[in-house]
Amino acid sequence: MIAKKEENRIRTRFAPSPTGPLHIGGVRTALFNYLFARKNKGDFVLRIEDTDKERSKEEWESQLMKSLEWFGLNWDEGPMISEQQKIDFGNHVVNYLGSHAPYRQSERTGIYKKYLQQLIDAGQAYFCFCTKEELDAQKQYLMSIGEPPVYQGECRDLPKEKAEEYLKEGKNCVIRFKTPDNLKISFIDLIRGKIEFDSSVLGDFVIAKDLENPLYNFTCVVDDAEMEISHVIRGEEHVSNTPKQIVLIRALGFEEPAYAHLPLILNTQRKKMSKREGKTSVTEYIEEGYLPEALINFIALLGWNPGTEREIFSLDELIAEFSLEKIQKAGAVFNLEKLNWLNGTYLRKKGLKNLTLDCLPYLEKAGFIESVSLNLFRIKETKEEVSLDWLEKVVSLYQERLKKLSEIVELVDYFFKKEPDYPKELLRWKQMSGKEILDSLEASLRVISGLKDFKADNLQEALFKEAEKTGDRGNLLWPLRVSLTGKKSSAGPMEIAEVLGKEKTTERIKKAIRIMENE
RNA sequence: GGCCCUAUCGUCUAACGGUCAGGACACCAGAUUUUCAAUCUGGUAAUCAGGGUUCGAUUCCCUGUAGGGUCACCA
Numbered sequence: 001m002i003a004k005k006e007e008n009r010i011r012t013r014f015a016p017s018p019t020g021p022l023h024i025g026g027v028r029t030a031l032f033n034y035l036f037a038r039k040n041k042g043d044f045v046l047r048i049e050d051t052d053k054e055r056s057k058e059e060w061e062s063q064l065m066k067s068l069e070w071f072g073l074n075w076d077e078g079p080m081i082s083e084q085q086k087i088d089f090g091n092h093v094v095n096y097l098g099s100h101a102p103y104r105q106s107e108r109t110g111i112y113k114k115y116l117q118q119l120i121d122a123g124q125a126y127f128c129f130c131t132k133e134e135l136d137a138q139k140q141y142l143m144s145i146g147e148p149p150v151y152q153g154e155c156r157d158l159p160k161e162k163a164e165e166y167l168k169e170g171k172n173c174v175i176r177f178k179t180p181d182n183l184k185i186s187f188i189d190l191i192r193g194k195i196e197f198d199s200s201v202l203g204d205f206v207i208a209k210d211l212e213n214p215l216y217n218f219t220c221v222v223d224d225a226e227m228e229i230s231h232v233i234r235g236e237e238h239v240s241n242t243p244k245q246i247v248l249i250r251a252l253g254f255e256e257p258a259y260a261h262l263p264l265i266l267n268t269q270r271k272k273m274s275k276r277e278g279k280t281s282v283t284e285y286i287e288e289g290y291l292p293e294a295l296i297n298f299i300a301l302l303g304w305n306p307g308t309e310r311e312i313f314s315l316d317e318l319i320a321e322f323s324l325e326k327i328q329k330a331g332a333v334f335n336l337e338k339l340n341w342l343n344g345t346y347l348r349k350k351g352l353k354n355l356t357l358d359c360l361p362y363l364e365k366a367g368f369i370e371s372v373s374l375n376l377f378r379i380k381e382t383k384e385e386v387s388l389d390w391l392e393k394v395v396s397l398y399q400e401r402l403k404k405l406s407e408i409v410e411l412v413d414y415f416f417k418k419e420p421d422y423p424k425e426l427l428r429w430k431q432m433s434g435k436e437i438l439d440s441l442e443a444s445l446r447v448i449s450g451l452k453d454f455k456a457d458n459l460q461e462a463l464f465k466e467a468e469k470t471g472d473r474g475n476l477l478w479p480l481r482v483s484l485t486g487k488k489s490s491a492g493p494m495e496i497a498e499v500l501g502k503e504k505t506t507e508r509i510k511k512a513i514r515i516m517e518n519e
Numbered sequence: 520g521g522c523c524c525u526a527u528c529g530u531c532u533a534a535c536g537g538u539c540a541g542g543a544c545a546c547c548a549g550a551u552u553u554u555c556a557a558u559c560u561g562g563u564a565a566u567c568a569g570g571g572u573u574c575g576a577u578u579c580c581c582u583g584u585a586g587g588g589u590c591a592c593c594a
Contacts, residue, residue, distance in 0.1 A: 017594050052593055132592075139590090148521050149590060174592050192524070201522050201590080209592050216594045239523065240589045263525080263587095270586065298531095301543090305532055309542045328532080331587065335530050338544045348557080400557045429553075467553085477553035489555030 010042025011230045014068075014075070015220070017049040018060035021281035022067040024334065025235060025265045025273060028299045032262060033233045034073045035300075035322040045227055046075035046102035051219055056106070065102065067282050071292050072315055078102045103227070105219050112214040115222050115252055116175065116207070124251045125207060127163045127173045128155040150203025151176065175208040177218075177248060185243040190231075190260040190324050197243040205244055221245045225254035233260045233324075236331075237272070260324055263303045264331040273334060289362065289405025291350075294343040303328045312345065340403045347402045356388065356395045359408045363391075366409040368416035379416050393499045397491035411490075415500070419508060420486025424515050429478035437479050438516045443469075444480045445509045454502045459494040483512035 012033040016026055037044040046068070050056035068075070078100035105112075119125035128151075139149040155163075156178065166173065183199035207218040214222075220241075224232060239261050249256055267273050273280050279288075285295060297313050305328075306313070306321045313321065347355065363369050369377040375388045398411045414420045427437050447462045448454075467476040481493040484500060497505040 015594090019594080049594060055593070128592095135592090143520065143590090146520055172592090189524095195523070197522070206592055213592085215592075220594085235588095236524070237588060238594090241594090261524090266587080268530090272588070301531065303531090307533080309533075311531095311543060330525050332532090333530060335544070338531065341544055344557090398556090401555070472553085474553040479553095481553065487554085491555085493553075 010040040012037045013045040015047040019055040021283045038319045039322045043076045048102045048104045050106045128176045129173050148201045174206045176204040177207045217244045221248045231258045236261045266331045266333045291346045294346040298339045302332045344403045356392045414485045422486035426482050427479045429474045440479045441513050456494040456498040483509050
């Protein structure tokens with residue numbers, strides 16, 4: 001099924017298990033595999049590790065792929081996807097990039113079975129009939145006396161006939177690998193250098209529940225070999241799996257891939273990021289309104305640096321700069337503030353049209369607007385119809401203030417309400433008296449009424465001229481701004497007025513005047 | 520507890536054995552300003568400890584300390 005690849009071709013893989021949404025750490029692993037493959041003109045393979053039938057769900061699988069697609073981390077190969085499969089995934093993923101499905105371990109049982117049988121026949125793996133209770137007790141004991149809690153090999157030398165007899169009886173069993181005794185297993189980690197383990201800490205570990213149900217370490221080794229993966233780049237939590245996989249590779253006569261174990265991404269408590277504290281799934285970041293390019297840029301800089309002082313990189317620029325040598329050894333704390341800053345810079349760089357399109361779902365979800373047609377929207381509260389162009393103007397007022405898309409809602413809400421709601425006190429600038437506020441609002445109203453061309457520039461000119469009378473522009477502009485927005489901070493009142501239009505601007509100032517008069 | 524890994528500003532990080540230990544985020548101050556941002560300028564802030572090796576250690580070695588990972592019929 002998998003074509004023989006050319007000698008020395010770089011091939012990496014991302015091998016998630018579909019048991020939940022894509023994790024930030026998962027994106028980083030995928031990203032580095034992707035970057036390394038692309039940098040070296042190699043291949044990037046996606047493999048779904050769904051051997052755990054209890055926890056694996058197809059919806060997670062499609063969400064995983066959707067997330068990778070969103071980031072632009074497209075994989076190169078896999079079985080060609082049939083029309084039927086496309087339909088099966090229904091709404092989740094409409095079209096896969098390159099029309100490749102990922103490799104699914106659940107569809108490769110036959111392959112694993114063959115190799116499993118090979119090990120059993122060669123006496124390198126055996127059936128174990130020990131019960132869970134027995135093993136738990138043993139583990140407890142070993143840990144209590146400070147020994148590594150490994151299987152003691154009770155069934156290791158069980159005669160073949162005996163094993164077959166138990167098997168026939170239907171006795172519960174697992175398949176264990178016969179780990180060689182007293183063996184030093186070392187490998188060169190491309191990031192950490194030489195790492196060595198003693199085989200005694202491995203014990204005879206379980207490689208399959210039975211011939212039909214192989215377990216992670218086994219399937220991983222078989223697949224990496226079958227798929228001719230040249231570089232296994234994965235999280236640091238896997239270093240302790242590596243010696244197990246190496247002894248399996250040797251027993252099966254496979255070639256060892258190169259290994260690179262990435263430092264962990266930590267939470268602010270400096271622990272491995274977990275679902276317990278903070279946001280870990282990328283879907284949460286997507287929903288909050290982080291851009292894929294910002295997230296990619298940020299994650300790339302977590303544990304890697306280009307060796308220069310540059311910090312802003314597109315995916316293609318990362319490919320050009322990437323190298324494994326520049327990867328850090330120590331774990332890196334996920335620094336949300338820096339992500340926010342980066343996202344803000346990407347938001348500011350974005351074209352207004354696209355930014356507005358990105359904001360639309362948030363405005364709809366907030367119940368501000370509903371879509372009438374492609375370019376026409378209705379403000380729900382006032383039933384007014386507005387164009388996409390107008391929404392662009394609204395968004396443009398806040399482009400440079402935005403850190404993430406979701407913030408647009410509370411920033412621009414006053415455009416979508418009949419009138420802003422605010423406490424009277426908010427209209428007061430510094431020590432102004434009620435009379436002064438009233439005068440100020442009436443002055444604004446007068447200036448605005450007399451204006452023919454209702455544009456921010458003209459408004460500014462006229463209002464600044466009026467403001468000279470008191471010397472402090474705030475005297476005029478603060479009450480005006482509050483009357484229009486009901487907020488203590490916002491974009492400039494002239495720009496807001498222009499977008500609001502003369503009529504509404506006038507109405508809102510009049511309302512503020514009424515509030516002041518009701519003293 | 521066993522095994523494995525790691526250690527530079529609060530955080531992400533730079534520094535062929537010789538640098539005033541550099542940059543970015545955050546923070547503080549100033550400029551700008553009607554507010555909040557954005558922007559510009561400046562500032563505070565770090566080599567875990569102790570031993571070696573060396574003319575000279577952030578850098579190499581050892582010990583200690585601290586932190587992390589992992590010890591499933593999960594991946």
